[in-house]
Amino acid sequence: MKTEHKAWELRLYVAGKTAKSITALNNLKKYCEEHLKGQYKIEVIDLLVNPQLAEGDQILAIPTLVRKVPEPIRKIIGDLSNEEKVLVGLNIIPAN
Structure with missing residues (x-):
C-alpha cells in the first residue's frame, strides 16, 4: 500500500557499530527500499558521538527508530527484525 506522503524522515539512534545497531540499520534500509x-530519508545518530541528541527525542534504549515525518512521531525500539511489527509501527501498512 502506497502512502500519500512526499518523504518519510526516519532517525535511527545507535551506540557505536554494535551487531544490534548494524542489524537495525540494515533491516530499516531493506524495508524502506521495499515499501x-x-x-x-534515514538519519543515523550515534549516541557515543552525540549523546546530547538523545534528549530531544527522549531516547531511553538503543537502537531506537524514530519516525519524525509524517507526524505523529512514532518510535520503535530494537533491531527491527520483525518486519510486520516495524511496518505496522511506522504505519507504513495498516494493522489487521
Missing part, C-alpha cells in the same frame, strides 16, 4: 522507495 518507501524514493520517499524516505
Whole structure:
C-alpha cells in the first residue's frame, strides 16, 4: 500500500557499530527500499558521538527508530527484525 506522503524522515539512534545497531540499520534500509522507495530519508545518530541528541527525542534504549515525518512521531525500539511489527509501527501498512 502506497502512502500519500512526499518523504518519510526516519532517525535511527545507535551506540557505536554494535551487531544490534548494524542489524537495525540494515533491516530499516531493506524495508524502506521495499515499501518507501524514493520517499524516505534515514538519519543515523550515534549516541557515543552525540549523546546530547538523545534528549530531544527522549531516547531511553538503543537502537531506537524514530519516525519524525509524517507526524505523529512514532518510535520503535530494537533491531527491527520483525518486519510486520516495524511496518505496522511506522504505519507504513495498516494493522489487521
